[in-house]
Amino acid sequence: MQTIKLNFPKPSKVFNKQIYDSLEDYSKFIEVWYGGASSGKSYGVVQKxxxxxxxxxxxxxxxxxxxxxxxxxxxxxxxxxxxxxxxWRLLDLCKINQSNHTITLPNGAQFLFKGMQDPERIKSITGLSDVVMEEASEFTLDDFTQLTLRLR
Structure with missing residues (x-):
């Protein structure tokens, strides 16, 4: 397991202000980020x-x-x-599986990428620590309920 240390200048030009102000705040079970098209919310959430x-x-x-x-x-x-x-010059340190859409970071953290059109496929995933719903307005209340059950 490899430790990575990143240093960003403060105040950072790497992050938009909305994300930068809450970059290390993990106190909320649910975060909702919204804004207009090209406002940087998706990429900011990825960074966080x-x-x-x-x-x-x-x-x-x-x-x-x-x-x-x-x-x-x-x-x-x-x-x-x-x-x-x-x-961030980290991609070469990661294990990328293009066909399964998975990324493993040097410290062992895993990113899984899935579609929710068949909720039964999501139910079999265990040990999740976090879920990111991209374009959350496309999901149903039942989708959201199933995801929160996976995290408890």
Missing amino acids: VVLKALKQWKHPRKILFLRKVDRTVADSIFSDVKNCLER
């Missing part, structure tokens, strides 16, 4: 989650990134996470 996963925890994080439909995963959230890791 990558930083959280890189920290040293008792157990490495296992983070599920979701879109409503899995065919949209590769060109959206999976690509965003890889871009973040590349910009």
Whole structure:
């Protein structure tokens, strides 16, 4: 297991202000980020989650990134996470499985990327520490309920 230390200038030009102000606040069970198109919310959330996963925890994080439909995963959230890791010069230290859409960080943290069109497939995933719902407005209340049950 490898430890990674990142240093960003303060105040940081790497993060938008909304994300920067809550970058290390993990006190809320649910966070909702909203804004207009191209406001940086998706990429900002990716940055926050990558930083959280890189920290040293008792157990490495296992983070599920979701879109409503899995065919949209590769060109959206999976690509965003890889871009973040590349910009921070970490991608070469990670294990990437393109066909399963998984990324393992040097410290053992895992990112899983799935679609929620078949909730039964999500039910079999165990040990999740975090869930990110990309474009949450596309999900149903039942989807949300199932996800919260996975995290308890």
